[in-house]
Structures are given as C-alpha cells and as structure tokens.
Amino acid sequence: EPEVTQTPSHQVTQMGQEVILRCVPISNHLYFYWYRQILGQKVEFLVSFYNNEISEKSEIFDDQFSVERPDGSNFTLKIRSTKLEDSAMYFCATSGQLNTEAFFGQGTRLTVV
Amino acid sequence: GENVEQHPSTLSVQEGDSAVIKCTYSDSASNYFPWYKQELGKGPQLIIDIRSNVGEKKDQRIAVTLNKTAKHFSLHITETQPEDSAVYFCAASDSSYKLIFGSGTRLLVRP
Numbered sequence: 451e452p453e454v455t456q457t458p459s460h461q462v463t464q465m466g467q468e469v470i471l472r473c474v475p476i477s478n479h480l481y482f483y484w485y486r487q488i489l490g491q492k493v494e495f496l497v498s499f500y501n502n503e504i505s506e507k508s509e510i511f512d513d514q515f516s517v518e519r520p521d522g523s524n525f526t527l528k529i530r531s532t533k534l535e536d537s538a539m540y541f542c543a544t545s546g547q548l549n550t551e552a553f554f555g556q557g558t559r560l561t562v563v
Numbered sequence: 564g565e566n567v568e569q570h571p572s573t574l575s576v577q578e579g580d581s582a583v584i585k586c587t588y589s590d591s592a593s594n595y596f597p598w599y600k601q602e603l604g605k606g607p608q609l610i611i612d613i614r615s616n617v618g619e620k621k622d623q624r625i626a627v628t629l630n631k632t633a634k635h636f637s638l639h640i641t642e643t644q645p646e647d648s649a650v651y652f653c654a655a656s657d658s659s660y661k662l663i664f665g666s667g668t669r670l671l672v673r674p
Contacts, residue, residue, distance in 0.1 A: 495662060501571055553609075554607045555606050
C-alpha cells in the first residue's frame, strides 16, 4: 500500500534555530498538506500546497513558516526561528484529488528546547 | 470559519459492545466528513468517510451517519474488539484545501 514518508521521526532543536521537516508524498498525488498536533490536542491545519504554490494557510502559518517542493519529489516545511511553542508532532498529508481521502505520514516529533 | 465539536473525549466499552462517537459542525457549506483512527505513535488513518449527499454509510463493523439539518455526524462501531482501542478524530471539509478536526475521542475496549 502506498504511504507518505516523513523524516526525521524526531527532531530536537534549540530555540531560535531553523528546522526543515521532510515528506515524500505518494507518487501520483497532487495536493500536499502540513498539519500539527500539540501533545494531547487536536490535529490542526497549517498549510496546503498545489501546483507549486500555497493554496490555503491557517493563522498558525505565519512568516516563520515556509513550504516548498524543491525537486519535484520532497515536500518540505521550514521553520526559520523555532520557538518553544512550536514543539509538536508535525504531519504531512497528501491526496490525489481535492476533498478526498488525505493520507497521513507517521509524523515528525519536533522538540524545541 | 468551520468549527467541529466532538464528544465524548473518552469512551470505555466492554469487548463486544457498541461504541458511538458524535460530532457537530458549524459551517453548512461543509460537504465531506472523514473519520480517522490514530494509534499511539502513528499518523491518523482514514477509516470511513461520508459526503453530504448521503445519510449513512457502512463498512463491516463501522458505520457513519450524517444529519445535515442538525449538522451532526456520528461514528458507530459494533462488536468492538481490543484492537479498536485508539484515538478517533472526526473532521469536516467544505471543498477547500483543508480538514478541520474535532478534539478526538480516546476509545478503550476492555477485554
């Protein structure tokens, strides 16, 4: 069964440092998403990406966040200057069509110290 | 924007019993309602979904019902098994590029 792959599985970083979270989407999928889940809380939408541009973003996705698909394969989320409150599980998700099943990766646990 | 409320936050049932989880949504434009199961240390996995032109959908032991007038949708699991123990999330989407999730229900099935 096709799956979304995320790396790393766990990232520990110092406050103020930049982090890049990576995702390899399912090969024929066109819609890419990042969600985050603070420990014990609901899954929150961050951003969606289609046709090499951001389609929609939430209030959480401020200027410190960026996404790109640099090589047509990996889909990345960059946090420029991490804050303690960025500590969360970050999930990449992809779908083949709009408003259909979104397949989630295993997540990257980001810990900012 | 859309807001999804989910109840209960925790649910404990005896193996073999049924479990029901309920969600309400606020945006009448929402038309796609998936349910995800999240096991410890894993990402959410779709278990069933329903669209607004359907009132009920069933897949083996799992069923989902939708009441568009009341903006309610529910997940029903029959003949529960210990492996059904997980956190379940409902979500809603209005054909935009995002899912809005409920707060989750931790289901425990006691053997």
